[in-house]
Amino acid sequence: MRITEKLVGLGLLVLVAGCSSLNPFASKQTKNLPAKLVELKSSIAVRNVWKQSIGKAGAYSFTPALAGGSLYVAAKDGxxxxxxxxxxxxxxxxxxGGELTAGVGxxxxxxxVGGAKGVVLAFDADGKPLWKQQASSEILSAPVVGQDVVVVRSVDNRIVAFDAKTGAKKWTVQRTTPSLTLRNAPGMVIGGDNVYVAQPGGKLLALTLAAGVPRWEAVVGEPRGATELERVTDIAGTPVLFDKDVCAVSYQGRVACFDAATxxxxxxxxxxxxxxxxxxxxxxxxADEKGALAAFSREGGQSAWKNxxxxxxxxxxxxxYGRAVAVGDFEGYIHFLSxxxxxxxxxxxxxxxxVISVPVVAGxxxxxxxxxxxxxxxxxx
Structure with a gap:
């Protein structure tokens, strides 16, 4: 099973099968061959506006951060x-000044950005160093920044907030972690006075930015099955805030939307x-684990289509974006669907x-x- 290359036993904090990438599909042992691309007569005009090279991600996932009219990007080599x-x-x-494992916030x-061995590095808008802190373990999830607070989650599921200007620690929240989890980068998103944190074990957690007080915890996927492997149900990717909703999806679980306040x-x-x-x-x-892209009604969750x-x-x-949904694949193609x-x-x-990072809309x-x-x-x- 391809997912076994991405599993971590938290007791040892090591990969069970030696992962070479955050991409769970990296296994060459899968029996399911990727669908071949058929010749396509495009009905949508897509133009390359610009390209830049930042450096390889290696075994990590780096997602660009958009702030104002600027895009901040990072790579493994620092x-x-x-x-x-x-x-x-x-x-x-x-x-x-060293290798990076996560970013950018x-x-x-x-x-x-997150550096090797759990180092947290902060810079100002001109690229000058501001402060340096130490997390309790490796950082795979991109830090988030909002209301003068930086929130960092490490793989031992400790969530720490730092003062954005000084790096002083503001609060720490420690959550339990299942014995087996995906070695992925469960994301966080700031909305209003809260930070919403994707959790292993299929839970979505809302904390106050000011003090780290839990507002609520919701279940996206519930562990089921007789074995630890069958019970892996970590939230995948980054929760998304839209209007009054926060939506997320989990491995071996569900896709769901919740009231962001309650x-x-x-x-x-x-x-x-x-x-x-x-x-x-x-x-x-x-996109489900088999590569089918699906759409659900935001209001009630009814299935709209699946391809x-x-x-x-x-x-x-x-x-x-507009009349299209864009998605990347393992060969670097960007596909556009109605x-x-x-x-x-x-x-x-x-x-x-x-393409393994979360895409961004910039204008x-x-x-x-x-x-x-x-x-x-x-x-x-």
Whole structure:
């Protein structure tokens, strides 16, 4: 099973089968071959706006952070850069002073990345070092920044908040972790006075930014089965806030939306995914573990459509924009599907390496970062 290459026994904090990538589909032992791409007559105009190279991600996942008109990107070798989101122009590029494992988090004033052995590094908007702190263990999830607070989650499931300006520790929350989890990068998102934290074991946690006080905890996926492997149900990707909802998906669990203020479920549907969700005014989109892209009604969770034309192509978290839903794959292709019925309507290539980071909308540009470090901006016309 491909997922076994991405499992971590928390007692030892090591990979069970030796993972070479955060991508759970990296196994060469899978019996399910990726769907072949058929010749496509595009019905949507997609234009490459700009490209930049930041450096390889290695065994980690780096997601660009958009703040104002700037895009902050990072790579395993310690490179951190600020790009103009509209043109791709490099404003500055620095070396963090060591290898990086997670990033990027930014509010436009502070830029934060996770370094080797749990080091937390903060820089100002000009790339100058602000402070350095130490987390309790390795950091795989991108830090988040908001309201002068930096929140970091380490793989031992300790959530720590630091003062964004000084690095002083503000609060710590320790949550229990199942004995077996996915070695992935469960994300966090700040909304209002709360930070929403994806958890192993299928739970979504809302904490106050000021003091780390739990507001609510909701179940996205419940562990089921006789073996530890069958009971793995970690939340995948980053929760998404939209209007008054927060939505998430879990492996061997469900896709669900909750009231962001109270945690009361809006709806839940059975689904297994190891990437996150995209949300727009009408739909919630996600790719299941078999590579089928599905859309659900945001209001009630009714199934809108499902397309398995990209089966086993190791799809990324999708992205909704205009009349299309975009999703990357393991060969660096970006596929565009109709938002309304799921039909494949376009395709562009990047650099041939997997797209594993969460894509970003920056104005009219869709931003994707590949595992080889190409940051690509696409415009849909």
């Amino acid at each position: 490179a951190v850069a600020r790009l103009d989101a509209a043109s791709g122009r490099e404003v500055w590029r620095i070396k963090a 930014s509010d436009g004033a502070v830029v934060v 945690g009361v479920p809006r709806w839940t549907k059975e689904l297994s995914s190891d990437v996150g969700v995209a949300v727009d005014q009408r739909f919630v989109f996600t 398995d034309a990209l089966a086993y192509r190791r799809l990324s978290t999708p992205l909704s 938002r309304e019925d799921g039909a494949v309507i376009g395709r562009v290539s990047t650099d041939g390496s997997p 009219t540009n869709l931003i994707f970062q590949t595992q080889s470090g190409t940051v690509t901006a696409l415009a849909v016309e």
